[in-house]
Amino acid sequence: MKNCLLCKSDYEEVKQRLTMRQVVETYGYKVNGKGTCLCPFHNDGHPSMKIYPDNKGFYCFSCGNGGDVIKFVSLLYGITNQEACLKLIEDFALPIKTENLTYREKREREKKIRERKDLEKFTKYAYGILNLYRQLLCEASRNPRNSHFVEAMQQLTIVEYKIDVVKENPQEFYADKKAVRQIGAIRERIINWY
Numbered sequence: 001m002k003n004c005l006l007c008k009s010d011y012e013e014v015k016q017r018l019t020m021r022q023v024v025e026t027y028g029y030k031v032n033g034k035g036t037c038l039c040p041f042h043n044d045g046h047p048s049m050k051i052y053p054d055n056k057g058f059y060c061f062s063c064g065n066g067g068d069v070i071k072f073v074s075l076l077y078g079i080t081n082q083e084a085c086l087k088l089i090e091d092f093a094l095p096i097k098t099e100n101l102t103y104r105e106k107r108e109r110e111k112k113i114r115e116r117k118d119l120e121k122f123t124k125y126a127y128g129i130l131n132l133y134r135q136l137l138c139e140a141s142r143n144p145r146n147s148h149f150v151e152a153m154q155q156l157t158i159v160e161y162k163i164d165v166v167k168e169n170p171q172e173f174y175a176d177k178k179a180v181r182q183i184g185a186i187r188e189r190i191i192n193w194y
């Protein structure tokens with residue numbers, strides 16, 4: 001038995017590193033095209049457990065059990081949340097050191113988690129702004145008399161390129177301060193559109 005202390009950031013890190021679907025399937029429950037699977041927590045005849053994307057967890061519409069990846073494993077094996085968290089770290093060979101962390105290592109880890117959260121938040125925000133801008137430009141590009149027509153001609157492919165970068169390489173995009181500032185400028189354009 002490992003004598004280890006899990007802190008809140010370990011739980012966060014486990015949750016960030018694993019998707020709900022990945023965990024459910026690893027422990028033997030196939031998720032179908034509708035994003036549901038047979039519920040292990042009641043006698044389920046047809047899939048009534050919803051597996052949510054973006055790490056929003058699971059919920060069974062028949063028995064009402066729900067939660068995150070840790071909760072799922074804790075219910076499935078009848079173990080505590082801490083044991084479930086450790087089990088996930090071991091079963092998925094997550095690079096999370098659970099013993100004898102120095103103060104510095106803890107700080108480092110918390111910093112990394114914070115950075116990842118910031119990146120996630122920014123990506124969602126940037127993606128929303130760029131998509132909306134693209135829609136407005138598309139609309140403007142269909143009518144030469146539209147006051148934004150020239151802008152649409154100039155910007156549409158650029159914006160589409162940016163959307164691709166945000167989707168495929170959010171880290172790089174976020175690290176580019178100029179690109180980040182431009183998102184703010186685009187937001188201003190959208191606000192004053194009509």
Ligand SMILES: [Zn+2]
Pocket residue numbers: 039040041042044048049060061062063064065
């Ligand atoms: Zn159920």
